Amino acid sequence: MKINVIGLGYIGLPTALMLAAHGVSVVGSEKDAARVAALQAGEAPFHEQGLDDVFQKARQNGIAFTTDVVVADVYIISVATPYDAVTKKVDVTALQAAARQVLAVAPDEAILVVESTIAPGTMEASVRPLVVAAGKHVHLAHAPERILPGNMIHELEWNNRTIGADDVAIGERVKALYASFCRGEIVVTDLRTAEMTKVVENTFRAVNIAFANELMHLCHESGLDVYDIIRICNMHPRVNILEPGPGVGGHCIPVDPWFLVGDYPTLTPLIRTALETNAAMPRYVLRRIHEIARQEHLPASARVGLYGLTYKEDVDDMRESPTLQLLALPEARDFVVYDPMIHEDVVAHQVHDLDAFLDAVDFVVIMVKHAEIRERQEKLRGKVVLDGHHSVALPGVYHL
Ligand code: SAJ
Numbered sequence: 001m002k003i004n005v006i007g008l009g010y011i012g013l014p015t016a017l018m019l020a021a022h023g024v025s026v027v028g029s030e031k032d033a034a035r036v037a038a039l040q041a042g043e044a045p046f047h048e049q050g051l052d053d054v055f056q057k058a059r060q061n062g063i064a065f066t067t068d069v070v071v072a073d074v075y076i077i078s079v080a081t082p083y084d085a086v087t088k089k090v091d092v093t094a095l096q097a098a099a100r101q102v103l104a105v106a107p108d109e110a111i112l113v114v115e116s117t118i119a120p121g122t123m124e125a126s127v128r129p130l131v132v133a134a135g136k137h138v139h140l141a142h143a144p145e146r147i148l149p150g151n152m153i154h155e156l157e158w159n160n161r162t163i164g165a166d167d168v169a170i171g172e173r174v175k176a177l178y179a180s181f182c183r184g185e186i187v188v189t190d191l192r193t194a195e196m197t198k199v200v201e202n203t204f205r206a207v208n209i210a211f212a213n214e215l216m217h218l219c220h221e222s223g224l225d226v227y228d229i230i231r232i233c234n235m236h237p238r239v240n241i242l243e244p245g246p247g248v249g250g251h252c253i254p255v256d257p258w259f260l261v262g263d264y265p266t267l268t269p270l271i272r273t274a275l276e277t278n279a280a281m282p283r284y285v286l287r288r289i290h291e292i293a294r295q296e297h298l299p300a301s302a303r304v305g306l307y308g309l310t311y312k313e314d315v316d317d318m319r320e321s322p323t324l325q326l327l328a329l330p331e332a333r334d335f336v337v338y339d340p341m342i343h344e345d346v347v348a349h350q351v352h353d354l355d356a357f358l359d360a361v362d363f364v365v366i367m368v369k370h371a372e373i374r375e376r377q378e379k380l381r382g383k384v385v386l387d388g389h390h391s392v393a394l395p396g397v398y399h400l
Pocket residue numbers: 117145146147148149201202205209242243244245246247248249250251252253311312313322
């Protein structure tokens with residue numbers, strides 16, 4: 001049995017490598033020729049714990065990389081499915097382009113699995129018509145990914161999964177494929193249920209984070225310590241509040257819930273408010289920076305430094321990062337920026353060394369709680385610090 005994984009990004013690549021490392025015959029396809037050349041040379045485009053080992057095993061087992069879609073028994077599409085900023089609906093352009101490529105070469109009875117996150121109903125509305133138009137007898141399945149960046153390889157192996165499919169027999173075949181590397185429980189269901197569960201999972205997290213952010217605002221107003229409040233509440237056996245923070249980034253939590261809002265605008269006031277609460281955080285951070293600068297009587301010439309550019313700690317992924325959202329505000333134009341995970345220059349006033357960063361600034365805003373700053377927090381002594389994540393334990397540090 002031959003598998004063709006299409007889209008070798010954060011999800012497609014680890015999935016292709018895991019399958020190959022576990023003895024499945026895999027071809028990885030990616031339209032970016034430079035990425036394909038790097039993969040052929042054994043270079044991973046991003047860092048993840050355990051990825052190098054799996055890459056090596058996959059290479060030993062003969063994984064191939066190409067820019068073409070090839071003849072295979074099962075296709076796994078894992079391309080980006082962003083939301084349209086205006087309509088808030090899922091943008092299926094890349095997904096449909098990949099599906100068309102598959103359908104041009106797929107043999108009858110092949111299975112087309114979509115891993116990309118999609119709005120409920122997308123398989124029927126946007127993929128099925130392509131199969132019908134191609135006149136092929138290709139089966140459809142949806143196997144939404146659930147892995148957490150920063151812990152991907154472990155979670156690929158241990159997370160439970162959901163497989164939605166045209167019928168149970170197809171679902172079971174896809175399940176057997178994923179069971180080659182996944183030791184979690186794999187639930188087989190229908191396409192729409194699988195689509196919905198994935199979006200609901202990320203929406204639950206977005207709403208919970210928004211709740212934490214709202215609590216933060218009201219604790220700040222009333223002079224209470226939100227972290228202490230959440231810590232104590234979470235000791236209740238049925239309460240689990242997430243953490244407030246300077247914004248919600250990544251390609252999933254601030255994106256996927258919009259699919260529900262886009263398709264059901266009148267039925268999702270809570271979700272919309274949660275997304276807006278989270279999206280307002282970078283601007284709130286800016287307000288706190290101004291407030292604290294006044295309180296500390298910092299001169300207008302004082303330099304503000306943002307610690308962290310990635311969307312969360314200890315990953316090198318900057319998609320939808322709260323720091324980038326903050327830097328997009330004109331008042332943040334002159335801020336100095338440093339991130340130990342980002343080695344190339346991506347924004348203005350970026351430095352590449354913690355000491356140089358601390359020398360250059362008077363006021364440090366911790367936007368990302370990378371292990372580096374938690375381990376080296378003593379270096380922050382003497383600076384004005386706004387800790388966006390309750391990540392350091394130094395006296396006099398400000399919080400959100
Ligand atoms: N964040 C907070 N407070 C928290 C937790 C996170 O402000 O308590 C922020 C982070 O700093 C970050 C953003 O939220 O900016 C998202 O980070 P995350 O760790 O919550 O989530 P992702 O995007 O890395 O991964 C999520 C996961 N989904 C769930 O946990 C339900 C992962 O399992 C999914 O596979 C992934 O989305 C995805 O690809 O859909």
